[in-house]
Amino acid sequence: MGYDKTDELAINTIRLLAVDATFAANSGHPGAPMGLAPAAHVLFNKFMTFNPKNPDWVNRDRFVLSNGHGCMLQYALLHLFGYALSLDDIKHFRQVDSITPGHPEAHDTPGIEVTTGPLGQGFANAVGLAIAQAHTGAVFNKEGFPIITNHTYTFFGDGCAMEGVASEAASMAGHLQLGNLIAIYDDNHISIDGDTACAFTEDVLKRFEAYGWHTQHVVDGNTDLEGIEEAIEKAKEVTDKPSVIKLTTTIGFGSLLEGTGGVHGNALKEDDIKQLKEKFGFDSSKTFVVPQEVYDLYGKHAAEGAAAEQEWNKLFEKYGEKYSEEHKDLKRRLAGKLPEGWQKCLPTYTTKDPAIASRKLSETVLEKIHEVLPELLSGSADLTGSNNTRWKKAVDFQPPNTKLGDWSGRYIRYGVREHAMGAAMNGLSAYGTVIPASGTFLNFVSYAAGAVRLSSLSHQRVIWVATHDSIGLGEDGPTHQPIETLAHFRALPNMMVWRPADGNETSAAYYMALTSRETPSILALTRQNLPQLEGSTIEGAIKGGYIALDNKEADVTLVSTGSEVSICLEAVDTLKEKHNLKARVVSMPCVEVFDAQSKEYRLSVIPDGIPTMSVEVMSTLGWEKYSHEQFGLNRFGASGPYKDVYKKFEFTPEGIAKRAALTVDFYKDVKPLRSPINRAFQQLI
Amino acid sequence: MGYDKTDELAINTIRLLAVDATFAANSGHPGAPMGLAPAAHVLFNKFMTFNPKNPDWVNRDRFVLSNGHGCMLQYALLHLFGYALSLDDIKHFRQVDSITPGHPEAHDTPGIEVTTGPLGQGFANAVGLAIAQAHTGAVFNKEGFPIITNHTYTFFGDGCAMEGVASEAASMAGHLQLGNLIAIYDDNHISIDGDTACAFTEDVLKRFEAYGWHTQHVVDGNTDLEGIEEAIEKAKEVTDKPSVIKLTTTIGFGSLLEGTGGVHGNALKEDDIKQLKEKFGFDSSKTFVVPQEVYDLYGKHAAEGAAAEQEWNKLFEKYGEKYSEEHKDLKRRLAGKLPEGWQKCLPTYTTKDPAIASRKLSETVLEKIHEVLPELLSGSADLTGSNNTRWKKAVDFQPPNTKLGDWSGRYIRYGVREHAMGAAMNGLSAYGTVIPASGTFLNFVSYAAGAVRLSSLSHQRVIWVATHDSIGLGEDGPTHQPIETLAHFRALPNMMVWRPADGNETSAAYYMALTSRETPSILALTRQNLPQLEGSTIEGAIKGGYIALDNKEADVTLVSTGSEVSICLEAVDTLKEKHNLKARVVSMPCVEVFDAQSKEYRLSVIPDGIPTMSVEVMSTLGWEKYSHEQFGLNRFGASGPYKDVYKKFEFTPEGIAKRAALTVDFYKDVKPLRSPINRAFQQLI
Numbered sequence A, B: 001m002g003y004d005k006t007d008e009l010a011i012n013t014i015r016l017l018a019v020d021a022t023f024a025a026n027s028g029h030p031g032a033p034m035g036l037a038p039a040a041h042v043l044f045n046k047f048m049t050f051n052p053k054n055p056d057w058v059n060r061d062r063f064v065l066s067n068g069h070g071c072m073l074q075y076a077l078l079h080l081f082g083y084a085l086s087l088d089d090i091k092h093f094r095q096v097d098s099i100t101p102g103h104p105e106a107h108d109t110p111g112i113e114v115t116t117g118p119l120g121q122g123f124a125n126a127v128g129l130a131i132a133q134a135h136t137g138a139v140f141n142k143e144g145f146p147i148i149t150n151h152t153y154t155f156f157g158d159g160c161a162m163e164g165v166a167s168e169a170a171s172m173a174g175h176l177q178l179g180n181l182i183a184i185y186d187d188n189h190i191s192i193d194g195d196t197a198c199a200f201t202e203d204v205l206k207r208f209e210a211y212g213w214h215t216q217h218v219v220d221g222n223t224d225l226e227g228i229e230e231a232i233e234k235a236k237e238v239t240d241k242p243s244v245i246k247l248t249t250t251i252g253f254g255s256l257l258e259g260t261g262g263v264h265g266n267a268l269k270e271d272d273i274k275q276l277k278e279k280f281g282f283d284s285s286k287t288f289v290v291p292q293e294v295y296d297l298y299g300k301h302a303a304e305g306a307a308a309e310q311e312w313n314k315l316f317e318k319y320g321e322k323y324s325e326e327h328k329d330l331k332r333r334l335a336g337k338l339p340e341g342w343q344k345c346l347p348t349y350t351t352k353d354p355a356i357a358s359r360k361l362s363e364t365v366l367e368k369i370h371e372v373l374p375e376l377l378s379g380s381a382d383l384t385g386s387n388n389t390r391w392k393k394a395v396d397f398q399p400p401n402t403k404l405g406d407w408s409g410r411y412i413r414y415g416v417r418e419h420a421m422g423a424a425m426n427g428l429s430a431y432g433t434v435i436p437a438s439g440t441f442l443n444f445v446s447y448a449a450g451a452v453r454l455s456s457l458s459h460q461r462v463i464w465v466a467t468h469d470s471i472g473l474g475e476d477g478p479t480h481q482p483i484e485t486l487a488h489f490r491a492l493p494n495m496m497v498w499r500p501a502d503g504n505e506t507s508a509a510y511y512m513a514l515t516s517r518e519t520p521s522i523l524a525l526t527r528q529n530l531p532q533l534e535g536s537t538i539e540g541a542i543k544g545g546y547i548a549l550d551n552k553e554a555d556v557t558l559v560s561t562g563s564e565v566s567i568c569l570e571a572v573d574t575l576k577e578k579h580n581l582k583a584r585v586v587s588m589p590c591v592e593v594f595d596a597q598s599k600e601y602r603l604s605v606i607p608d609g610i611p612t613m614s615v616e617v618m619s620t621l622g623w624e625k626y627s628h629e630q631f632g633l634n635r636f637g638a639s640g641p642y643k644d645v646y647k648k649f650e651f652t653p654e655g656i657a658k659r660a661a662l663t664v665d666f667y668k669d670v671k672p673l674r675s676p677i678n679r680a681f682q683q684l685i
């Protein structure tokens, strides 16, 4: 313990960097950094172990700023501790192409663990990071070799505390007894609407107690550095529960408007900055000032972190001598490589194999690959038996004292908490040693839309096993039948939406999902059985779209996905018999991957000269990109046995053939009839 | 008090109807109805006032089955009490075109208040219904005229309790001190994954206490009818807090598999049903049996409800004599009519008016119409100052003892709880006396996707004031800039997505949102200023799309929305100057409303013969339906001043003109060049 002038100077330097940067940008949030600088100072300088020269060191302590709008706090710290973030970068806060965007983005900025800003997400990411640590430690630590021991720290504000995703994650963390997780709640009584008295009057600590957390309150978060240190120290001592520290702070501490909403989301005024700098003993005529003592103080801690990594490297080398398999495995994981030849375990099928629901096909994949891919962590939001996400010998990830599993377990019971599951998966993926794949109904991936979006934005390899993917789920009815869902996620950049038609395509979907290190995937899987298709192969399907049935003299191309591909293949016969028309069929399990193929290939699949009609039992939105006409369902579904529902909406060989014939007729006079693959100009991507 | 054999008989009748119906459907959830039948019996027969012959009576008690998968409980009750739901309807449980779908749907089935099933939603709907009651009572009740006095009751299970949307709603209800809300938590220790010990071990009552709820526990929910009655009685006595009653029950009570996951989501086996019927004293050879005593018992209560309504009608008539204005107003609201001539208050603009952000234009609409539309309830998820949702004289809806407002207030502080806000709005709308319109950033409407979907499915007139609608929000960056959001909600059936280009279009958007009784709306509004357009009128914009700039000799049509329309108009000049091409411009503020126009009209807007290019600064997905080529942003945005961001992505007159010229060139050889409005066949809607 013991804090002196230099600590104060460091804290005020952080505050003023936030003030100067938001003033220069005329935009941003100075209030939270000013209020949280003391806690950040104590946490980063006294507790956290990290090496700014290697932000990827696996055993570093993790820090998540869940109230991401306060990112100038984080940028200031990263700069001061010596990460590759210059003072110039801070001067370009919130400018196009800077590494200091308006909210922290993990893939842009060294030292940012996860992308935050959308409230509540970071808190739930932290739970995922803590799960990953507990699991990785349990798998790799050995007597005398504490390889994976890091803590996860997160700051969160009133906004995060109000968000459902954080509530779900907190309940989950409490159940999981995540003793390695320490959350600091910035209790500043202010949110954008002003005093939290207007909307948020619950007892937050009592709520966390109810979840099973260890709770503390630091009454003076502005100046009581010893109190903050003691609380974090105590939180670290509690190893069987996550800890939350309610830290009462003054938002915009030092500003003329401190403690009001006026400092939340607006730069301070010039005269306010002047008095603030003078109050803090800074030269008010200068901006972006960092006293050398502050660089020195933080540089010392950074050097300790670098030394700690060196020590760790030695330990890890010794570990390798004694536990060469584990050593190799962890090194491989950290390099982001999958085990050599793992893909040979992916099952393949022929038409002799029986019709099987793709959710079951997915289960078979998991069954076949889980041994060769030890980094794969499965789970479900309370739909294990419906999502088929659990391999037979799976052990639950559970606190050992529950007798329901242990920390090395690879199956996570997320509970009915889809949003927290999605956000926790982002944290799991960001940790760097595991690949999360979790299940819910496709319709309820939408509950997690906020987290899914951040998987895409921050390049997390997260896999959604999204079963019950259409009206084909039948009796549960319109409340559970996706219509808009695939269009939604196809419109999301850097997301692969897979809707496999059979066993080979399901294997292909997993192959691509697992090997795409920077892209999340949603696998839309059926409840109903699907026949194994004649033309399907993994090699074809990993191109995103391929010819499932060719015919050089075809009058029309039918392009389809998932459960409708086999109906299209039947419709080919109907078209011949009833309409004397020839058709070819394209299976398009993933439009995003298809888009990435060469134009030549794409034109070979969806050629010029004949019209293309898409067939998918949900919104047609977006299919115009790949077809001239679209057969889909631009209304809600119906409750009933799935065959009746398909019939009601004419998703039958006859219903398809009828529309295909109309399509052929409609386009017969258009010359030249170009494939929709041909475009006048390239899209920005 | 006092319960006898007939009560037991009624309870077992409910249980067996659920058992028989799920067996007949070979699908559905018998367990929850069997466990909850006692509580439902006590609640419906002893407490709830309703008239099955008039399910729309405004002062009826509301009941919401948040664990909607247990809907056979509700269908059984509705039938037994004499709603227009026959035994035959129950026999057609989960069949196509029945009024007994797999989850309860409000617009399909008389007596169902809100559409539930997606977990957590119903609970939050109930909070909305309770807010609506408190508000409507405060507005209309007078000394001696307790016109609006109903309670809202909801049942919810472990699944709902785990969902973030319910957590948010519970925190909100606690803050709002909703004494008219009574929630019964079905504590049966079972969710789909089995014993809740695997994922859900928090102390639920303690959590609700932390939110500010009154809590009770009924230990034996299976047989202790007196205990249930006492608890509900006490809950009613507490008028300054919402009440939750934890009811420990046995899922599938009476089944050989009672208390296990086996009865949750599967029909009972034949031998199990046999023993169950024998145990309950029913003839095991018969199905769908209702003893006459049960009809009589419930018929008596239904008759009391009908009498209560008659009494109320008399009271309301007398009320009309004394308070004719209020009487007229409430009658009008209940008839679903807006005040005569209200639309005259909508502001209109000419090009002489200054450029204004559409979020500000929206504020002006609210300012101008709030007096003439007393049923309009505004609010925001903690972004009041950014969403501009509050008219100057607005009073907050707050418990009077907070001194921050009162129950008659029309501005709701939802806190940072987008999902609960969406679900509460569904409840507000379902109550029948108010129209909710609430704000958040467009990007965070996605947090509420689960609720938004149900607004559409259940035909609720809910209005989202969704500001900061694109990369035009600038500095906040990619975490806050919608790309996929409009595509998502355009793919959702029965949803109007509005993106107005100026003041007249903003007024048009409100006109349509407010007059569409069965359709929710999302108004996507800018942060940045927009000029008032030459060609814009309310009359044009309410058609969803119209010609903003015509040119009979045009080479190309530019179709655009919102902030890009004025840039397209500038691009017309650039096209002329740099490319010697003539262009016409279509403003398309709402594609769904445009789709509803005559084909003739649509073809006049997007004509044959020349190519059309769409321009919108987000995902192009779906624009192929209205254009030959699309200029959009199929990647994430960037953090920076918005003009820099627009420039980076070439959303400038030059960037548009360049692509328009390429489009003209690309299509010059295609004959005939049809408008994309022409289709080979009609979509199913």
Ligand SMILES: [Ca+2]
Binding pocket: A157, A158, A159, A186, A187, A188, A189, A190, A191
């Ligand atoms: Ca705060």
Ligand SMILES: [Ca+2]
Binding pocket: B157, B158, B159, B186, B187, B188, B189, B190, B191
């Ligand atoms: Ca339960």
